[in-house]
Amino acid sequence: MIHVTAHDALLVIDLQNDFLPGGALPVPEGDAVIPVINHLTRLPFGQQAASQDWHPHGHASFATAQPPGPWRQHCVAGTPGAELAASLDQTRIGLVIRKGRAQDVDSYSAFLDNDRTTRTGLEDWLRGLGITRIFIAGLALDYCVAFTAIDAKALGFETIVVEDACRGIDPDPDATWQALAQHDILRVRSAELAGQ
Numbered sequence: 365m366i367h368v369t370a371h372d373a374l375l376v377i378d379l380q381n382d383f384l385p386g387g388a389l390p391v392p393e394g395d396a397v398i399p400v401i402n403h404l405t406r407l408p409f410g411q412q413a414a415s416q417d418w419h420p421h422g423h424a425s426f427a428t429a430q431p432p433g434p435w436r437q438h439c440v441a442g443t444p445g446a447e448l449a450a451s452l453d454q455t456r457i458g459l460v461i462r463k464g465r466a467q468d469v470d471s472y473s474a475f476l477d478n479d480r481t482t483r484t485g486l487e488d489w490l491r492g493l494g495i496t497r498i499f500i501a502g503l504a505l506d507y508c509v510a511f512t513a514i515d516a517k518a519l520g521f522e523t524i525v526v527e528d529a530c531r532g533i534d535p536d537p538d539a540t541w542q543a544l545a546q547h548d549i550l551r552v553r554s555a556e557l558a559g560q
Contacts, residue, residue, distance in 0.1 A: 365556060365557075365558050366524075366552060366556055366557050366558070367557075367558055367559070368407040368408050368409055368499075368557055368558065368559055369408070369410065370408065370409075370410035370494075371410055371494060371495060371496045371497060372409050372410055372495065372496075372497045372498070372499060373409055373410060373411040373412065373413065373490055373493075373495040373497070373498050373499070374404055374405065374407075374409045374411075374412045374413070374498075374499050374501065375412075375413050375414070375415070375474060375486075375498055375499070375500045375501070375502075375512065375516075376401055376405075376412070376413070376414040376415070376452070376457070376501055376502050377414075377415050377474060377500060377501065377502030377503060377508050377509050377512055378415055378416065378417055378439075378502055378503050378504070378508050379394075379397070379398070379401065379414065379448055379449050379452050379502050379503060380416055380417060380439055380445065380446055380447065380448055380449065380503075381444055381445045381446070381447055381448075381449060382417075382438040382439045382445035382446065383438070383439075383503045383504065384449060387438070387445055388436055388437060388438040388439075388445050389435060389436050389438040389439075391503045391504045391531050391532065391533055392531060392533070392535065393531050394503050394504075394531050395449075396531060397501065397502065397503070397528075397529050397530060397531055398449055398451050398452060400501070400526070400528050400529040400554050401452065401453075401501050401502070401529050402451075402452065402453045403554055404499070404501060404526065404529060404554060404557070405453045405455070405456055405457075406453075407557055407558070407559050408559045409456070409499070410493065410494070410495060411458055411459075411490065411493050411495055412456045412457045412458060413457060413458060413459040413460070413461065413474075413486065413489070413490075414448060414452075414454070414457050414459075414460050414461070415460070415461045415462075415463055415474040415484075415486075415502075415508070415512070416439065416446060416448065416460060416461070416462050416463070417438065417439035417446065417463060417464045417471075417508075418439065418441045418446060418462035418463065418464060418465050419438070419439055419440055419441060419446075419464050419465070420440070420441060420465065420467050421440055422467070423437075423440075423464065423467060423470075424467060424468045424469070424470065425464070425470040426438075433470075439464070441462075441465070448460075459486070459489055461474050461484045461485070461486050463477065463484055464477075466482070469482065471484070472507050472508045472510075472511035472512075473508070473511040473512045473514075473515045474486050474508070474512045474515075475487055475512060475515040475516065475519065476515055487519055490521070495521070496521065496522060497521060497522040497523075497524070498516045498521045498522070498523050498524070499524045499525075499526055499557070500512055500513050500516070500523065500524070500525045500526065500530075501525075501526045501529030501530055502529070502530060503530070503531060504530075504531065504532050504533045505525075505530040505531060505532030505533075505537055505540055506532040506533055506534050506537065506539075506540045507532075507533065509525065509530050509532075510540050510543065510544060513525050513544055513547070513549050514543075514544070514547050514549070517547050517548065517549050518547075522550075523547075523549045523550070524549070524550040524551070524552055525544060525549060525550070525551050525552075526552060526553070526554055526557070527551050527552065527553050528553050528554050529554055
């Protein structure tokens with residue numbers, strides 16, 4: 365059993381309408397993580413934060429851009445699809461990071477844009493609050509969750525991904541879990557976490 369303390373943070377990654385069933389770019393079974401994450405939000409984390417893709421119209425990552433990007437249009441700033449899932453318990457979320465806002469640069473990680481130089485401010489916020497360990501949940505495991513976890517570890521945080529609180533685009537997550545393990549990122553299930 366892992367005991368959650370005031371030095372721990374929960375990061376909820378991109379739990380947005382466009383990534384849920386019926387959305388513009390749905391992650392298979394993406395809605396299945398919502399009750400698990402709501403359970404996690406009731407644990408005594410010192411801080412909780414969420415991230416949102418928040419793209420301008422015509423973002424470079426969209427298939428409609430010139431040259432075409434890899435993704436269907438999704439999470440356009442200010443649209444219903446970009447909003448956090450209404451059934452997510454946001455009561456204790458103290459910060460929402462909006463990423464992917466630059467027209468020509470995507471942002472998978474909640475810490476750094478894909479140019480690897482532009483920071484979101486999340487690291488400074490966590491350090492300023494004395495956070496040393498991060499638990500990560502959300503969508504999609506093989507993209508934004510994994511990139512966030514790898515950056516968190518590289519920045520010196522103890523990093524744990526909550527397996528049953530994530531879903532990926534690839535139906536076989538083994539390669540992602542292996543990649544995370546190579547970075548010494550831990551993997552737990554929500555039932556292994558408890559309050560003090």
